[in-house]
Amino acid sequence: MNRTSIVLSSIALAFGLADPASAATEIQWWHAMGGPLGEWVNDLAKGFNDSQKDYKVVATFKGSYPETLTAGIAAFRAGNAPDILQVFEVGTATMMSSKGAIVPVGKVMKDSGLPFDPTSYVSAVAGYYTAPNGQMLSMPFNSSTTIFYYNKDAFKAAGLDPAKPPATWAEVALAAAKLKASGQACPFTTSWISWTQLESFSAWHNVEFATKGNGMGGTDTRLKFNGPLQVRHIQDLENMAKQGLFVYKGRDNKADATFPSGECAMITASAGLLGAIKKNAKFDYGVAPLPYYQDVPGAPQNTVIGGASLWVMSGKPADHYKGVASFFNYLSSPEVQSASHKRTGYLPITTAAFKLTDTSGFYKQNPGSDVAVNQMIRKTTDKSRGIRLGNFLQIRTIIDEELEQVWAGKAEAKAALDKAVQRGNEQLERFQAANKS
Amino acid sequence: MAVEKRVVFRSAWLPWALVAPQALVIGIFFFWPAAQAILQSVQQQDAFGISTEWVGFANFERIFSDPSYIASFKTTAIFSLLVAVGGIVLSLLLAVFADRVVRGALAYKTLLIWPYAVAPAVAGVLWLFMFAPSIGVVSYGLRKMGISWNSLLNANDAMTLIVLAAIWKQISYNFLFFLAGLNSIPKSLIEAAAIDGARPWRRFWTIVFPLLSPTTFFLLVINIVYAFFDTFGIIDAATEGGPGKDTAVLVYKVYYDGFKALDLGGSAAQSVVLMAIVVTLTVIQFRFVEKKVNY
Numbered sequence: 001m002n003r004t005s006i007v008l009s010s011i012a013l014a015f016g017l018a019d020p021a022s023a024a025t026e027i028q029w030w031h032a033m034g035g036p037l038g039e040w041v042n043d044l045a046k047g048f049n050d051s052q053k054d055y056k057v058v059a060t061f062k063g064s065y066p067e068t069l070t071a072g073i074a075a076f077r078a079g080n081a082p083d084i085l086q087v088f089e090v091g092t093a094t095m096m097s098s099k100g101a102i103v104p105v106g107k108v109m110k111d112s113g114l115p116f117d118p119t120s121y122v123s124a125v126a127g128y129y130t131a132p133n134g135q136m137l138s139m140p141f142n143s144s145t146t147i148f149y150y151n152k153d154a155f156k157a158a159g160l161d162p163a164k165p166p167a168t169w170a171e172v173a174l175a176a177a178k179l180k181a182s183g184q185a186c187p188f189t190t191s192w193i194s195w196t197q198l199e200s201f202s203a204w205h206n207v208e209f210a211t212k213g214n215g216m217g218g219t220d221t222r223l224k225f226n227g228p229l230q231v232r233h234i235q236d237l238e239n240m241a242k243q244g245l246f247v248y249k250g251r252d253n254k255a256d257a258t259f260p261s262g263e264c265a266m267i268t269a270s271a272g273l274l275g276a277i278k279k280n281a282k283f284d285y286g287v288a289p290l291p292y293y294q295d296v297p298g299a300p301q302n303t304v305i306g307g308a309s310l311w312v313m314s315g316k317p318a319d320h321y322k323g324v325a326s327f328f329n330y331l332s333s334p335e336v337q338s339a340s341h342k343r344t345g346y347l348p349i350t351t352a353a354f355k356l357t358d359t360s361g362f363y364k365q366n367p368g369s370d371v372a373v374n375q376m377i378r379k380t381t382d383k384s385r386g387i388r389l390g391n392f393l394q395i396r397t398i399i400d401e402e403l404e405q406v407w408a409g410k411a412e413a414k415a416a417l418d419k420a421v422q423r424g425n426e427q428l429e430r431f432q433a434a435n436k437s
Numbered sequence: 438m439a440v441e442k443r444v445v446f447r448s449a450w451l452p453w454a455l456v457a458p459q460a461l462v463i464g465i466f467f468f469w470p471a472a473q474a475i476l477q478s479v480q481q482q483d484a485f486g487i488s489t490e491w492v493g494f495a496n497f498e499r500i501f502s503d504p505s506y507i508a509s510f511k512t513t514a515i516f517s518l519l520v521a522v523g524g525i526v527l528s529l530l531l532a533v534f535a536d537r538v539v540r541g542a543l544a545y546k547t548l549l550i551w552p553y554a555v556a557p558a559v560a561g562v563l564w565l566f567m568f569a570p571s572i573g574v575v576s577y578g579l580r581k582m583g584i585s586w587n588s589l590l591n592a593n594d595a596m597t598l599i600v601l602a603a604i605w606k607q608i609s610y611n612f613l614f615f616l617a618g619l620n621s622i623p624k625s626l627i628e629a630a631a632i633d634g635a636r637p638w639r640r641f642w643t644i645v646f647p648l649l650s651p652t653t654f655f656l657l658v659i660n661i662v663y664a665f666f667d668t669f670g671i672i673d674a675a676t677e678g679g680p681g682k683d684t685a686v687l688v689y690k691v692y693y694d695g696f697k698a699l700d701l702g703g704s705a706a707q708s709v710v711l712m713a714i715v716v717t718l719t720v721i722q723f724r725f726v727e728k729k730v731n732y
Contacts, residue, residue, distance in 0.1 A: 070696045077486045094484050094699065101485040249571065250589055251679065263571065394698045401681040408590040408680060430700075434483060 024049075024056040027323045028082035030075075031059060032068040032308065033142070036275045040344055048330045055323035065091070065308065066393065072313070076101055081313040083320050084327075086141060088308045090392040092129065093215070095311050096137060097390070097435045103312045103321070105328065106135040112325030120332075120350050124302060124376045128386040129309050132216075138309040139328050140349045144271040145303045145372050146192075146200040148291060150175075152284040154265040158182035165288035169236060172266065172291050176245035179265050186247040186264035188240065191255045192306070193248075194399040196268040196290070197233065198225050199304055203384035204290055204375075205229060206298040210428075214387040219432040221389060223424045226417035229296060234406065234413035241407050248407040251400045259285075270306055271372035274345030287368030289375055302378040304386050307346060347372055390431025395424040471712065477705035484699040496706040505682050506690065506707070513686040516600065517664035524604045524660050525653065528611035533641070535612070536619045546616070553609035557667060561674025564602035568675075588676065592683035595676045599684055602675055603668045611656050618652035619645070658722050665715055687711050 033041045038061055045057040062068040065088035072085040087095055095102055109116035118126065118136050129138045152162035158178045166172040176187035190196050202209040207229050212221040240246035247264065249255035256273055258264040260280040268290060277285055292299045312324055330336060337353030340346065342362055348354045354373060357363065363370040380386075389395060402420040405411035411419075446452060481492045500506050535545050552560070567575045570587045579586040588594040622645060630640045646653075669688045672678065678685035678693065685693070691711060695704030 066697050070699075073484050073699070098483055098485045098487060100487040248590060251677065258571065391698065394700075397693075397697075401679070404590060404680045408592075434481060 024054060025319050025323050027055055027057045027084065027320060027327060029057055029059045029084040029086075029310075030062045030068055030072055030082040031086040032062060032065045032088070033086070034061060036279055037142070037272070037344060040275075040340065044331065044336070044340070047336065048327055051330065052326070055326055057323075057327055069094075076313060076315075079315070081315065083313060083316055083324055085311050085313055086308045087138070087311050089128065089306055090396060092138070092309070093388055093390040093392060093431070096131065096388075101314055102137070103314050104131070104135050104137045105129075105139045105310075105312060106137070108312050108321050108325050109136075109328065112322050114325050114329045116329075120352060122347070122349055122351055122354070122377060124378070124380055124385070125305060125347060125349050127380075128305050128388065138311045139331070141310045141331070142272060142307040142344070142346045143305050143309075143349060144307040144346050145305060145376050146196045146268055146290050147271050147303075147371050147375070148288045149259055149267050149269060149273070149277065150286050150288065151259070151262065151265040152286050154179060154182075154184055154262075154283070158184070158265075162284070162286065165286055166266075166291055167288070168294050169233070169291045170293075173236070173240055173245060175266065176240060177243075180243075180245055184265050186249075186258065187244075188246050188266040189249045189255045189258055189264040190246075190267060191253045191269040191273070193251070193403060194396045195304075195306055197237065198230060198399060199387050200290060200306075201233060202230065203302060203304045203386075204292055204300050205296045206301040206381055206383050207296075208383040209387050210389060213382045213385060215389040216385060219390060219428075219435055222428060223395070223421045226414070226421045229293070231414045231417055233293075234403070234417060238406050238413050242409070248404070271345045271347065272307060274369075275343065287371050289371050300375075301384045302380055303375045304384070305347075305376070342369075345369070345372065347376055389428060390435065391427035394427045398423045398427070474705045474708045474712070477701055478709045479702075480705075481702045484701075492702065496702040497710075500703055500706050500710070505685070508682065509685050509687055509690050512596075512682075512684065513665065513688075516596065516603075516668075516684075516686050517661055519596075519600045520603045520607070520664040520668070521657060521660035523600065524607045524611055525656055527604060528608045529615050529649075529653075531608065532612050532615035532619055533645075535616060549612050550609045552606055555606065557606065557670025558674045560602050560606045561599075561671035564598060564605070564671070565675045568598050588680075590680050592680060595680055595684045599668070599672050599675050602671045603664065606671065607660060607663055611660070614652050614656055615649065618649045622648050654722070654726055657726070658719060661718060661722075662715060665711070687714075 029045065031038075031041055041059050041061075045059040049056050060082075062071045065086075068085070069087050069091050072081060072087070075081045081101075106116075106118065118130075118134075121136075121140065125140045125143045126136060129140055130136050148165065150165050155162040155175070158175075159182070160175055160178055166175045172188060179187035199209055202225060203214075207227055208214060209225050210221045210223045212218050215221040237246050241248065249258050249264070253270070253273075255264070255267060256269055256276065259267040259269065259273070260277045262281075262283060274287070289300065290303055310328070312321070332350060334350065334352040334356045337348050337350055338356045338360070341348040341353060341357055348357060354377065358370075399420050402411070402416040402423075406413055406416045478496055479491060479493055481490045481496070482488065531549060535542065535549065538545060555563070565573075567573050568586070568588055570576050570589050576586050586594055588598045626644055626648075627640060630644055635643070665686075666688055668686070669692060672684060672686060672689050673692070676684045678689045687707065688711065691704050691707045694700045694707065698704075
């Protein structure tokens with residue numbers, strides 16, 4: 001044998017020995033969870049990877065919710081989509097109407113042969129991500145709702161009882177006045193203003209936000225959030241803003257940081273903020289249900305869901321889908337769900353997980369941790385089941401913009417809401433036209 | 438009779454080969470995206486690109502009937518005028534001062550050039566941290582002085598913030614060109630004028646400024662294009678187009694409609710309109726303003 005053939009045959013031997021057949025199938029998961037929530041996601045992936053050898057979930061942080069959705073869409077257009085994409089609840093209608101891009105979770109679970117019972121999921125949570133024909137389209141992952149946090153130390157300093165949070169909006173205004181008198185520059189603020197003060201507010205009082213069951217019944221839905229109750233509430237907030245009792249701290253969740261830092265004493269925000277508050281607040285804090293107007297019949301009803309769900313993208317090899325089903329099975333197990341719920345403040349998505357958390361005494365040891373759950377585990381009505389609209393992100397931005405004119409003193413509550421409804425309806429008409437199936 | 442010396446390039450393919458890399462870059466990074474934008478502006482697509490529909494000029498009709506789009510024309514005009522004029526005036530001032538300084542001239546020049554290396558988004562965040570109504574150092578100082586500053590809710594405050602950040606970033610670029618321009622003015626002209634009794638102010642307006650006019654014209658074109666396009670990062674980081682839509686310049690609206698609202702047809706239509714505007718502005722500048730430039 002000459003030199004060349006020895007070299008060539010050793011290379012061939014080396015390739016033959018380096019057999020990659022036993023490597024785990026990689027499942028790409030793109031998500032938008034940063035900070036402590038990002039650590040939670042990584043721990044979930046690690047827990048699943050350590051529990052079996054066939055699949056490896058790789059979790060990648062892609063930025064905010066809109067950035068993650070945009071990245072997922074761009075990747076899909078380039079033929080390079082991830083296996084699992086976390087999409088916020090506002091993008092649900094967009095994902096639902098893109099029939100070729102996703103594979104319904106119900107189908108993925110059924111095809112895999114793994115046990116899957118849609119009825120084991122909390123209806124207020126899973127119902128949002130279910131098609132009208134009953135098929136579950138995406139897997140609820142981090143579902144939150146709107147709750148009320150307050151600074152107990154600031155309450156004490158203002159002469160308020162820290163064990164009695166304000167339950168009605170009138171009480172909130174009174175508490176804010178006392179807090180301001182005791183030197184608090186920011187008595188009350190809110191995060192995600194459209195979600196907390198209009199969407200969840202409407203469901204909490206059993207009034208409709210949009211026609212056709214808030215959009216659940218079809219794309220010919222139109223907005224209705226300029227009704228008398230919503231106008232009254234925005235006017236109340238406007239009055240509070242004029243007196244410095246309500247301070248606007250920006251769009252989306254920009255106000256979130258102002259509560260754990262002690263800058264604002266009361267905030268309506270996502271249940272998912274609890275993790276950051278636990279970690280960073282250097283004062284005694286309390287958790288309470290969303291305030292309501294006690295003279296409205298039927299209030300308090302239930303609040304609407306926030307957060308995100310996991311969508312399965314199409315065009316992947318068959319063994320990837322088996323891996324995805326296996327991962328979803330792991331995520332839905334009562335132990336994993338209960339641990340996630342305790343850690344993050346997000347809702348448990350199965351009733352079994354809720355019961356497990358209850359029997360473990362967690363709610364008794366941590367008063368306030370069941371507030372979010374109690375607001376959601378109720379019988380829903382047609383007007384409170386949830387809001388599913390097309391072009392919802394633009395509609396929320398329109399609401400942000402019109403309300404900013406109110407806080408800046410440039411518009412009155414009724415005029416601003418009317419304008420928001422009119423501009424929002426244009427978005428709904430456009431969505432209806434573009435999705436005429 | 439003097440023979441005119443003409444340089445002839447004998448090779449037939451070498452010129453093309455030398456120009457090819459640059460042509461390729463321009464082709465890939467300008468012409469291809471521009472063609473794609475024009476194509477998408479006459480289509481209506483869903484977010485994932487699965488269904489595509491030809492809609493002719495419907496996207497253009499839709500954007501022009503949107504009052505917030507018309508309003509953003511006005512916002513962009515105000516913004517770019519403030520940034521271009523403000524930037525040029527300020528950097529000219531600094532260049533004139535830096536030209537006269539003898540001690541520590543290098544230090545001043547280095548410090549004035551540094552901001553150019555800062556990425557636009559970083560510049561936006563920097564200024565946001567200084568001027569944010571809750572946590573900004575400068576906001577704190579302004580409040581202590583009794584000036585109310587709230588760029589979250591006050592449109593003028595928000596516009597001031599982005600104009601300041603945009604001018605700050607561009608000062609270095611303008612400064613460098615003005616400094617070079619000042620250095621190229623023959624000292625003998627200035628001295629002659631001084632001997633004739635012209636005061637500094639007079640010398641500046643009758644000698645220095647006219648001789649700087651090629652530089653000023655060039656910088657005017659560059660600054661307008663900068664204000665139209667490169668300020669996106671600053672605006673997104675500092676105000677996100679708010680409050681309301683009061684600082685949503687045209688390029689910001691293109692980004693928002695394309696990437697957040699996922700309305701690719703409308704966003705592409707706006708890009709085409711924006712491209713047409715800047716091309717027209719540049720042509721106007723070259724045709725009319727250039728006449729006033731003394732070379």
